[in-house]
Amino acid sequence: MTFTEADFQALVITLKLAAWTTSILLFLGTPLAWWLARSTWRYRFVAEAVVALPLILPPTVLGFYLLLVLGPQGWLGGWMNSLGLEAPAFTFSGLVMGSVLYSLPFVVQPLQDAFSSIGRRPLEVAATLGAAPWDRFFSVAVPLAMPGFLTATVLGFAHTIGEFGVVLMIGGNIPGQTKVLSIAIYDHVESMEYGQAHTLAGGLLLASFVLLMLIYASHRRFRFTKI
Amino acid sequence: MNSNSISFFGFACLRCQPQWVWAWSLVLLVSCVKQETGVQGGDSLSLHVAVASNFAQTLEEVGAVFEREIGISLVLSPGSTGKHYAQIVHGAPFDVFLAADAEHPQRLVEQGFGVAGSNRCYAMGRLVLWSAQPGFVDKGIEVLEQNHWHHLAVANPEFAPYGKAARSALEGLGLWQSLQARLVRGENVGQAFQFVLSGNAELGLVARSQVLRLAAEARGSIWEVPQTMYPPLRQYAVILRDGDEAKAFLQFLLGEEARKIIRAAGYDLP
Numbered sequence: 001m002t003f004t005e006a007d008f009q010a011l012v013i014t015l016k017l018a019a020w021t022t023s024i025l026l027f028l029g030t031p032l033a034w035w036l037a038r039s040t041w042r043y044r045f046v047a048e049a050v051v052a053l054p055l056i057l058p059p060t061v062l063g064f065y066l067l068l069v070l071g072p073q074g075w076l077g078g079w080m081n082s083l084g085l086e087a088p089a090f091t092f093s094g095l096v097m098g099s100v101l102y103s104l105p106f107v108v109q110p111l112q113d114a115f116s117s118i119g120r121r122p123l124e125v126a127a128t129l130g131a132a133p134w135d136r137f138f139s140v141a142v143p144l145a146m147p148g149f150l151t152a153t154v155l156g157f158a159h160t161i162g163e164f165g166v167v168l169m170i171g172g173n174i175p176g177q178t179k180v181l182s183i184a185i186y187d188h189v190e191s192m193e194y195g196q197a198h199t200l201a202g203g204l205l206l207a208s209f210v211l212l213m214l215i216y217a218s219h220r221r222f223r224f225t226k227i
Numbered sequence: 228m229n230s231n232s233i234s235f236f237g238f239a240c241l242r243c244q245p246q247w248v249w250a251w252s253l254v255l256l257v258s259c260v261k262q263e264t265g266v267q268g269g270d271s272l273s274l275h276v277a278v279a280s281n282f283a284q285t286l287e288e289v290g291a292v293f294e295r296e297i298g299i300s301l302v303l304s305p306g307s308t309g310k311h312y313a314q315i316v317h318g319a320p321f322d323v324f325l326a327a328d329a330e331h332p333q334r335l336v337e338q339g340f341g342v343a344g345s346n347r348c349y350a351m352g353r354l355v356l357w358s359a360q361p362g363f364v365d366k367g368i369e370v371l372e373q374n375h376w377h378h379l380a381v382a383n384p385e386f387a388p389y390g391k392a393a394r395s396a397l398e399g400l401g402l403w404q405s406l407q408a409r410l411v412r413g414e415n416v417g418q419a420f421q422f423v424l425s426g427n428a429e430l431g432l433v434a435r436s437q438v439l440r441l442a443a444e445a446r447g448s449i450w451e452v453p454q455t456m457y458p459p460l461r462q463y464a465v466i467l468r469d470g471d472e473a474k475a476f477l478q479f480l481l482g483e484e485a486r487k488i489i490r491a492a493g494y495d496l497p
Binding site: 189 | 277
């Protein structure tokens with residue numbers, strides 16, 4: 001059972017990646033989920049399908065397309081290069097972009113469910129009491145959807161930690177920059193350092209279990225508080 | 228509902244206290260600034276090497292000697308040669324590429340991603356028939372024609388170099404068709420090795436370097452597949468970004484000191 005400095009570095013990068021990804025997803029996913037929950041647009045199902053795509057796409061496929069887009073010859077990477085910026089492939093910011101896409105459904109779907117289950121009534125009541133739209137959203141919808149926010153945060157965070165295929169492809173497995181925990185485990189297994197692999201994998205297993213247990217425990221608590 | 232009862236991990240605070248959002252944003256930004264400086268600081272005298280997974284550990288040994296003698300450290304990114312190729316073509320920041328085959332470095336040179344003339348063979352893999360049980364393959368290939376075992380692990384014969392070698396060896400023996408139902412395929416030779424090591428397959432066609440990495444008492448039984456039975460597993464290196472450091476490293480890799488380490492790890496040499 002050993003824990004090297006490189007493993008620690010991978011752990012730090014993983015946590016940072018998960019924190020960034022989850023924060024960005026909450027910021028972008030909240031309006032998206034709100035719109036999906038409230039929209040009466042006929043073709044809303046198209047948007048829902050797009051959001052759910054990362055659930056079924058093999059991560060290496062998603063990773064390969066991202067590589068095509070984010071690399072120096074890709075349209076986004078090339079455009080950033082022409083602006084004098086670094087193309088995002090094989091950098092931490094590229095990892096964040098990939099993870100945001102990859103974990104999108106895990107944040108948007110719980111939020112959408114939570115917003116849907118509020119219904120129109122509490123918001124209409126708030127409106128009749130003179131609350132402006134922003135006020136209605138932040139003072140009524142968000143508190144009522146708090147269990148959804150919690151689920152979205154924990155799932156988004158946990159799913160980013162467990163991500164492998166996308167980061168392997170667009171990250172390039174660079175120690176200290178894009179080598180995350182799941183790739184460190186894979187490398188240890190590949191190079192037959194099973195002891196180190198066990199330490200990391202066991203730790204990840206335990207942490208994931210505790211995280212998920214907390215979320216389910218808190219769900220129970222939410223249900224009680226609603227009564 | 229009072230707001231206390233729904234605060235979990237301080238969640239309700241997000242609503243009533245926007246300063247938490249600002250504080251969190253600040254934490255995220257600071258974490259990035261620290262990373263940037265950290266990376267630049269350690270980047271001065273190091274070479275970034277993409278290396279085939281099967282050779283990563285051996286390269287670590289070579290790299291330790293290289294750093295001690297030349298003063299340049301290696302940053303290794305192990306992976307499959309196919310993935311590395313795709314990443315290099317799309318701008319991955321590697322200085323040198325140690326592939327598991329000859330084709331990919333060749334193609335990189337042809338496409339202008341590799342330095343012409345820098346692709347050289349640094350090691351040759353050897354295929355062995357291996358069982359984790361002592362005495363199991365002592366009689367050599369005869370065991371393949373017997374029925375007291377269930378699974379033979381091989382690497383993917385479509386694209387993994389050791390899988391291709393296993394296939395041609397079995398085809399040469401006329402066993403490829405008859406053994407189909409008993410073959411289990413790993414994604415690469417690392418996985419094929421794990422199938423055998425974990426006891427899920429009694430036999431495997433794996434790399435000699437993998438078995439030699441085990442402690443002597445854990446090596447089970449091993450039979451070397453004669454080199455005549457499969458095309459040589461030539462592993463080529465290529466320089467991707469020309470520079471004195473990269474040249475020095477390639478020279479060291481092909482030099483006598485590195486050759487000793489590579490040979491001891493279970494590879495043949497060109």
